[in-house]
Amino acid sequence: DTWGELFIGDVEMKKVLACPRCIMTTVDPDTGVISRKEPLETLKSYRLCDPSEKPIYQSSPLFGIYYSVEKIGSLKVGDPVYQMVQ
Template sequence: VAYPDCCPVLIISEASLEDLNGRLEKKVKIQNFRPNILVTDCSAFEEDAWEDILIGDVELKGTVCCARCILTTVNPDTGVLDRKEPLETLK
């Protein structure tokens, strides 16, 4: 992991993963992105625009979208590297 201090909390929505997989030949799993928080009941990629995130009594400030690294291209079950997807589609 190159920049763990830049984005220590990673949020992704099920809708974003579903949208991405609809555009990929080989589907990816949520584990490819290693998020800390998985969100339901929002639009695809809506989480990219969130500035304030309230979870119970905890308030998180969204600062920057995380530029995803090459590890997203590694199959979490087999360890096989794709080197292209899903990063190419996410551009």
């Protein structure tokens, strides 16, 4: 969550914003009915945004990070992921 810039293979990426977890994970795929609170309740116990970002994400738990590609390149399965530091 704290990596602003990273690279994998030859690809350089920059953090854009966090990705909130949507409510679709609580919908029963057989009935289409919202049948349970999980996994959102568990995620809320440890994946909430920084208080300064609350106007953006409100009470949605965070699921991941959106990154933009800053330098196009090649990557492959198994490439290590590195944090870019200055």
